[in-house]
Amino acid sequence: MADDKKESSKKEKSRAAKWVLALFVWGFSAYFLICLSAFIPTTIEAHHAEETWREWQKGYIDFLETSYAADSDFSKVNEENFITGATVADVYSARLNEIRYLASHNSYKVGLTQGTEYLYHGPFAAFMGKQFDYVYDTITEQLNMGIRSIELDANKVATADGGFEIRCLHSSLLESKSTAVDFKKGLHEIDMWLERNPDSLPLIVLVEPKGSKKFDEEAFDALDGMLFDVFGDKLLTPKKLLGEYDNFDDFRADNAYPTVETLKGKIIFLLHEKASLDTYIARDPDMQKSAMNIALEYKTVMKKGEKYSKYAFTVIINRASKHKDRIEKAINEGNFMVRTRLDKYAVVKEKQYKDGIASGANILSTDYVPYVETRLYEYPDGERSAETYFALLGNEYGKTVTLRGVDL
Numbered sequence: 001m002a003d004d005k006k007e008s009s010k011k012e013k014s015r016a017a018k019w020v021l022a023l024f025v026w027g028f029s030a031y032f033l034i035c036l037s038a039f040i041p042t043t044i045e046a047h048h049a050e051e052t053w054r055e056w057q058k059g060y061i062d063f064l065e066t067s068y069a070a071d072s073d074f075s076k077v078n079e080e081n082f083i084t085g086a087t088v089a090d091v092y093s094a095r096l097n098e099i100r101y102l103a104s105h106n107s108y109k110v111g112l113t114q115g116t117e118y119l120y121h122g123p124f125a126a127f128m129g130k131q132f133d134y135v136y137d138t139i140t141e142q143l144n145m146g147i148r149s150i151e152l153d154a155n156k157v158a159t160a161d162g163g164f165e166i167r168c169l170h171s172s173l174l175e176s177k178s179t180a181v182d183f184k185k186g187l188h189e190i191d192m193w194l195e196r197n198p199d200s201l202p203l204i205v206l207v208e209p210k211g212s213k214k215f216d217e218e219a220f221d222a223l224d225g226m227l228f229d230v231f232g233d234k235l236l237t238p239k240k241l242l243g244e245y246d247n248f249d250d251f252r253a254d255n256a257y258p259t260v261e262t263l264k265g266k267i268i269f270l271l272h273e274k275a276s277l278d279t280y281i282a283r284d285p286d287m288q289k290s291a292m293n294i295a296l297e298y299k300t301v302m303k304k305g306e307k308y309s310k311y312a313f314t315v316i317i318n319r320a321s322k323h324k325d326r327i328e329k330a331i332n333e334g335n336f337m338v339r340t341r342l343d344k345y346a347v348v349k350e351k352q353y354k355d356g357i358a359s360g361a362n363i364l365s366t367d368y369v370p371y372v373e374t375r376l377y378e379y380p381d382g383e384r385s386a387e388t389y390f391a392l393l394g395n396e397y398g399k400t401v402t403l404r405g406v407d408l
Contacts, residue, residue, distance in 0.1 A: 042115030043173050049113050050169065050176035052380055060377045061185050064140065067376075068192055075144055075196050082146030084399035085406030091201065092264070094403055095257040097313070097337050097362065101204065102393055102400040103149035104142055105341065105365045108168050108180040111135045111383050116174045132170065134345040134367045135383045137375060138179045139186065143193050145370045146400035149204040149363050151272075154183060156211060156219040166223055171210075179379075183223075187230040194234055194265055201401060202236065202263035204363060206295060206339065208272040215276040217283060227269060227291035236268045238287035238294075238311075247287075247310035252335040257313070270295040270314055270339075281311060295339060298326050313337055314363075320356040321349075327359045339363035342391050353391070357408050366391035370398050 067074045080088045091099060112120065112133050120128040136142065139150060155167045168180040180186030194200060207223075209215035227235055238248075241258070245251040271280055271292040284290045295314040315334070317326050318341045330336040338361040342353050345367035356364055371385035393399045394408050402408065 039119065042113065042119055045113045045115045046172070046174055046176040050167075050172065050178075050181060053110070053176070053178055054181045056380050057179065057181055057185055060138065060179070061189060063377050064189060064192055068196060075140060075193055077144055077146075077197060077200075079199065079201055079401070082148075082398065082400045084394040084396060084402050085408065086403045091401065091403060092259070092261040094260050095255070096202070096260060096263060097255075097257045097335065098404045099201070099260060100360075100362050100364065100393070100402045100404060100406075101149040101201075102147065102369065102391055103151070103204070103206075103339075103363045103365045104136060104147050104369045105151050105367050106134075106153065106170060107136055107139055107142060107147075107150035108152060108178040108186065109134055109136055109170060109175075110177045110179060110379060111381075112175060113177065119174070130346040131344060132175060135385050136179070136369070137372050137385060138377070139189055140193055141372045141376060142369060143190075143197075143200075143203075145372060146398060147369055148201050148401060149206070149365075151206040151208065151365065152180065152183070152186065153208045153210050154215065154219075154223055156215050164219070164222075166219065166226065169210075184226045184230065187226055190267070191230050191234070194231075194267065198265040200265055201260060202265075203267040204270065205267060206270045206272050206363070207292060209274050209276050209280075212275040213279065215274070215279075217279055220276075220280050220283060224289075224291040231267055234266050235291060236263065236266050236293075238290055238292075241268075241293065241313070242287065248313045249306060249310045252313055255335060268293060272316065273297045273300060287311065298323070298330055301330075301334065301336075309334070314339060316340075317361070318365075319352075320359045320361065321352050324355060324359065327361055331360050337362040339365060342366045343368060348389055357393070360404055362404075364391070364393075370400070 083091055117133060120132065121130065142150065152168050153170055155169050155172055157165050157167045157172055159165055166183040168183045168186050169176050169178050242251055245256060269292040271294050273294065273296050294312045295316050296308055296312045298315045298317045301309050301315055314337045315330050316339045317323050317330065320327060320340045327338055327340065330338050340356050340359055340361040342356040342364055343366055368390050370390055393402050
C-alpha cells in the first residue's frame, strides 16, 4: 500500500513537472514570437531612420558651411563663460591632466525609433529599459555650450559595392538615429568649429569601435586616415604628445603633460579599449603613426600592467562610487587621466553623481548636458533634450570646465 502511494506521488510530481516544462516552453515560444514579430519591422524602420538622418546631416553640414562663411561671429565662443572655480589664466597655465571637463556620452544620439522604443520599453525592458532613449543637441551646439569632451561610436558598415563605410551609430540594427551618421562629415563639423575657435581648450574625443573584432585593421586604417585628413596639425597624436619619450609609462612618471596653453585649438582622440584594441596596437606598436591615443579599462592596467599601460595616459573607471579607490590610485600612483560617468540614462543616483564630481576624474561623462534654447537646425522629428535634470560643475548652469583641486 505504501509503495502504491509512493508510486502515485512520483507520477503526480512527474505530471506537474511536465506541465511546468510545457508552460515554460509555451511562454518562451510566445515571448520569442512577440520579439521576432517586432524585431523585423523595427530593423527596417531603423534603416529608413538612418537614411533620413544621413540626408539631414548633409543639409546640416551645408547650413554650417554657409553660416561660417557668411557670419564671422557664428559659433564663436568665449571660454571664460564655461569655467568655474578658476580663471581662464589658471586653466591655460595648468597641465592637461589637471583640467576637468563635463563630457557628453554618445554625443550624436537623438533618441529611438518608435519600434525600438517599443522593444526596449516592452519585450526587452528587463535588460534594456529606457537607458538608451536620450536626445542631444548637435555636436556644434554642445561645443557652443562649453562641452569640451564628447564620445563617438565607430561602426564598420558594408556597402552595396562591396566596400565599407565608417558610420557613427549606436547600433545599425536598432539605434540608427544620429546627427553624425557619416563619420567623416561629423569630423568636418568639429573641425569647422575649431577653425572658428582657435583659442578653444583642447577637445577630447572618446571613440568606441563597435562590432568587437569586426572592427579590423582596414577599418582602423580608414578611421586614422580620416583623422589625419580632416584635422591635420590640430590633431594631437601619441607621437606629438610623447615628444622625446618612448612610452606613456615614462611620460606619466615625469608628469610630462603639456600645458593647456600649448594645446589651444587642438584635438585629442582616445580609442576606448574594446576587443579590437590589440588590432590597433599591432598596427603601430611604437605609436609613431597612429592618430588615436588609447583609453584603457583600469582592470587591464591592474591585470596586465606595463604590457598595456605604456600605451596610455587615460584610463576608464566608470563607477565612481564602487571604485573610488581605483580612481585615487590611478591619479595619485599612475598619474593617469581618468574618465568616469556621473549617470546613466535614465538612472540618476545622487551618490553616483556626487562621488563622480568628488573623484578628481578628468572626463565626467553624462547623458544630461546643458541644452540650447533655440536649435540651429531643427531635427526631422523635432525631438528635444530633456529639460529636468542637468549635470553641473558647481551650482551654476552652463559651467563645464574646472581644475583638479577646486571644491565643487
